[in-house]
Amino acid sequence: MEQEMSLVEHLTELRKRLIVVAAFFMVTMIAGFIVAPPMLTLISEYTLPNTVTWNVFSFTDGFMIYIKCALLVSILFTLPVFLYEVWAFIKPGLTEQEAKGTIFYIPLSFFLFILGVSFSFLVLFPIVLEFMGSINQSIGVIETYGISQYFTFLFNIVFPVSIVFEMPVVVLFLSKLGIIDPRKLKKVRKYAYFILVVVGVSITPPDLVSDLLIIFPLFLLFEISILLSGWSIKRQRRGV
Numbered sequence: 001m002e003q004e005m006s007l008v009e010h011l012t013e014l015r016k017r018l019i020v021v022a023a024f025f026m027v028t029m030i031a032g033f034i035v036a037p038p039m040l041t042l043i044s045e046y047t048l049p050n051t052v053t054w055n056v057f058s059f060t061d062g063f064m065i066y067i068k069c070a071l072l073v074s075i076l077f078t079l080p081v082f083l084y085e086v087w088a089f090i091k092p093g094l095t096e097q098e099a100k101g102t103i104f105y106i107p108l109s110f111f112l113f114i115l116g117v118s119f120s121f122l123v124l125f126p127i128v129l130e131f132m133g134s135i136n137q138s139i140g141v142i143e144t145y146g147i148s149q150y151f152t153f154l155f156n157i158v159f160p161v162s163i164v165f166e167m168p169v170v171v172l173f174l175s176k177l178g179i180i181d182p183r184k185l186k187k188v189r190k191y192a193y194f195i196l197v198v199v200g201v202s203i204t205p206p207d208l209v210s211d212l213l214i215i216f217p218l219f220l221l222f223e224i225s226i227l228l229s230g231w232s233i234k235r236q237r238r239g240v
Contacts, residue, residue, distance in 0.1 A: 017085040021078065028077045032070025039069050043154070046122065054147040061148045068151050076117070080110045102176070109169045116165030120158045124214060128157060164199065164218060171225035175232040182230040185222075192222055 044054070056062055083106045091099050136143050174180045185192070200215040 014089060017089050021082050021085055024081045025074050025078045028074040029070050031077075032073030033066055035073060036066045036069040039073075040065070046126070053144065054150060055144055057146045057148070061146065065147055065151055068155065072155075076113075079113060080106055083109055102173075105169055105173060108172075109166060112165045112169060113162050116162030117158055119165070119217065120161035121154075124161065125154060125157050127213060160199075161214070165221065167221050168225045168228050172228045172232055175229040180229060181233055182226050185226045185229060189222070189226075193219065196222060 087099075087103055087106060133143060171180065171185070196218040197215055200218055201211055
């Protein structure tokens with residue numbers, strides 16, 4: 001009976017924390033709708049070539065773009081809240097040392113996600129767009145883009161890159177659990193590099209400059225992950 005009550009208490013706690021995350025998600029979603037117009041202006045100024053204009057091809061295109069902008073804002077600001085609630089939920093099952101060590105993952109994960117968004121939006125996406133535009137101009141077509149297709153293309157680049165930027169946090173967490181260590185990572189380095197090359201090439205246009213711009217940061221993230229794994233293992237051995 002005691003175990004059943006304990007399970008019920010855990011489920012109640014989980015429900016409360018999910019409600020907090022959902023409520024924060026909804027609030028930031030509303031805020032996203034409010035800031036959508038200046039966001040669209042900012043995106044057009046930084047990424048849209050002067051020769052390109054946005055168009056809508058259906059009545060719902062504009063509304064869907066508002067939703068996508070609001071969703072982007074909501075995910076961005078809900079992520080640290082979600083990570084904190086997950087940490088707070090599992091905290092009772094952790095030692096004091098483990099609790100102090102794992103809360104570090106929250107700001108690190110958020111920072112890396114922001115870094116991935118910034119890199120893909122400010123560096124990678126404009127280069128990809130310019131390359132695609134040069135191909136279109138070389139065959140003499142008039143560039144007329146639907147705003148819905150434009151943002152779908154943008155999000156298909158930004159989100160995968162931002163998720164890949166979370167690699168050091170994932171490796172650090174798995175090292176903390178003892179699942180991986182620097183030796184294992186070094187043994188699979190060539191396979192990891194191959195996978196990262198495939199990922200980089202798949203989200204960039206087929207030219208060497210664009211490929212290198214994404215592949216080298218991915219390699220750097222993997223090497224940083226190895227260093228963080230080693231740092232985590234050494235701290236555990238010292239009992240820190």
